Amino acid sequence: xxxxxxxxxxxxxxxxxxxxxxxxxxxxxxxxxxxxxxxxxxxxxxxxxxxxxxxxxxxxxxxxxxxxxxxxxxxxxxxxxxxxxxxxxxxxxxxxxxxxxxxxxxxxxxxxxxxxxxxxxxxxxxxxxxxxxxxxxxxxxxxxxxxxxxxxxxxxxxxxxxxxxxxxxxxxxxxxxxxxxxxxxxxxxxxxxxxxxxxxxxxxxxxxxxxxxxxxxxxxxxxxxxxxxxxxxxxxxxxxxxxxxxxxxxxxxxxxxxxxxxxxxxxxxxxxxxxxxxxxxxxxxxxxxxxxxxxxxxxxxxxxxxxxxxxxxxxxxxxxxxxxxxxxxxxxxxxxxxxxxxxxxxxxxxxxxxxxxxxxxxxxxxxxxxxxxxxxxxxxxxxxxxxxxxxxxxxxxxxxxxxxxxxxxxxxxx
Amino acid sequence: xxxxxxxxxxxxxxxxxxxxxxxxxxxxxxxxxxxxxxxxxxxxxxxxxxxxxxxxxxxxxxxxxxxxxxxxxxxxxxxxxxxxxxxxxxxxxxxxxxxxxxxxxx
Numbered sequence: 001x002x003x004x005x006x007x008x009x010x011x012x013x014x015x016x017x018x019x020x021x022x023x024x025x026x027x028x029x030x031x032x033x034x035x036x037x038x039x040x041x042x043x044x045x046x047x048x049x050x051x052x053x054x055x056x057x058x059x060x061x062x063x064x065x066x067x068x069x070x071x072x073x074x075x076x077x078x079x080x081x082x083x084x085x086x087x088x089x090x091x092x093x094x095x096x097x098x099x100x101x102x103x104x105x106x107x108x109x110x111x112x113x114x115x116x117x118x119x120x121x122x123x124x125x126x127x128x129x130x131x132x133x134x135x136x137x138x139x140x141x142x143x144x145x146x147x148x149x150x151x152x153x154x155x156x157x158x159x160x161x162x163x164x165x166x167x168x169x170x171x172x173x174x175x176x177x178x179x180x181x182x183x184x185x186x187x188x189x190x191x192x193x194x195x196x197x198x199x200x201x202x203x204x205x206x207x208x209x210x211x212x213x214x215x216x217x218x219x220x221x222x223x224x225x226x227x228x229x230x231x232x233x234x235x236x237x238x239x240x241x242x243x244x245x246x247x248x249x250x251x252x253x254x255x256x257x258x259x260x261x262x263x264x265x266x267x268x269x270x271x272x273x274x275x276x277x278x279x280x281x282x283x284x285x286x287x288x289x290x291x292x293x294x295x296x297x298x299x300x301x302x303x304x305x306x307x308x309x310x311x312x313x314x315x316x317x318x319x320x321x322x323x324x325x326x327x328x329x330x331x332x333x334x335x336x337x338x339x340x341x342x343x344x345x346x347x348x349x350x351x352x353x354x355x356x357x358x359x360x361x362x363x364x365x366x367x368x369x370x371x372x373x374x375x376x377x378x379x380x381x382x383x384x385x386x387x388x389x390x391x392x393x394x395x396x397x398x399x400x401x402x403x404x405x406x407x408x409x410x411x412x413x414x
Numbered sequence: 415x416x417x418x419x420x421x422x423x424x425x426x427x428x429x430x431x432x433x434x435x436x437x438x439x440x441x442x443x444x445x446x447x448x449x450x451x452x453x454x455x456x457x458x459x460x461x462x463x464x465x466x467x468x469x470x471x472x473x474x475x476x477x478x479x480x481x482x483x484x485x486x487x488x489x490x491x492x493x494x495x496x497x498x499x500x501x502x503x504x505x506x507x508x509x510x511x512x513x514x515x516x517x518x519x520x
Contacts, residue, residue, distance in 0.1 A: 023446075046455045048454075048455060048457065049455070049457075052457075063436070063440065063456075066443075067443075067444065067446075068444055071444075071446065299453060299454065299455070300453060303453055320520075322520075325460075327454060327457060327459040327460075329457065334457075334458070334459065334481060336459055375481075376484075377461075377481060377484040377485045377487075377488065378484050378487060378488055381461065381485065381488035381489075382488060406487070406488070
């Protein structure tokens, strides 16, 4: 699509991918009309601090926003907040909004994000039961985070464990329920799971794995406890659900755009309709270093796809596709993850988990595919490059801490 | 309010009035200073807000924590005056600070 033809760009969704696409479009020289449609009342903001520093009250709200309000005026971005995109009329290239308004577009970016998977049990609608996804969620949760109260967290993924760490640090009694036999089962190896479960237990969190929730009990409409399948009742003044997210793909699906666990896009973030792009949590994309498609729930992915969509719309060269990366802060532990570890055949531990500073490398056919680095930035940063390069590495060398990571990286790159 | 001057790798300068308590990275991002990506938003997780701090202000910019040190160890084009701008807090003592952005954050 030549840039000359595109005069009206609409972005549905107002999260990280949308914020990036806006910036990249203007930086890329697009001077036509640019409209942002967000269903939340707030300007685009960062979500990662919601389960970390912001939840703890160590981060002012104004610092969450990607750009101050004045930026949108300066950049002539029309911002429609509290507005929901309800239908795409593809033949006329028009986006319909919930309140009846219509927005014609030459190019449309779907950055609709994801929503928390709803708790599938009785009592999920009681007062005191929360998801953790939006600024509004945290505004509801924070006043209830009072020392000495009982919080039950359902799901031991990153969100659940980050919230557990914050709640514990705020002096709550914390119980985490997980269906799988170990924490972080969907996203990492048993080594990391064991380390994080141990860390949380040492901090005083009760972690119950292989545990099935039956339902939530309440009194006068407010939650009072979590009832397990075996009948055990865990008292709860509040419940936080973190059992995964679902891509907001319905807008695309209803318009006949190809979807499969996310809106399917090519390497340019283009959907099956050449005038429509998708970026961020809602999109399923080619994972070029892994030879498959997948949906990534991460800041890096949202930024990268925002850039890819903007470049494709403007007819600019495709920006570099970096190694996927993620991070998680719990207590004083910084976990940095590079790559995707699914399908590894060998893992190597470098450093000592007891010292709370170590990395787990994941290899497939002797090729590095991912790393989980705990308080170990060199291992993370070196691995990002080595994964991209498809480097072959000897497990014995990787595990040898007497050779600095820099030397290992230099040798592998040679 | 302390004034901070951002110098691009090509020498172009921009001076901004900064708010105390913000990080130098946040000042740059809020004012669309080019050359600072700050993908992780200030979590010291990505090393894409690398800057060179004017020698005269190195001490005033504060001590580097262990995490920042080891992140910088792996950044491109590191110099003795390299810092991650998300880890420098704006104070009155930084009035007149000059930082230079590298050609690339990757």
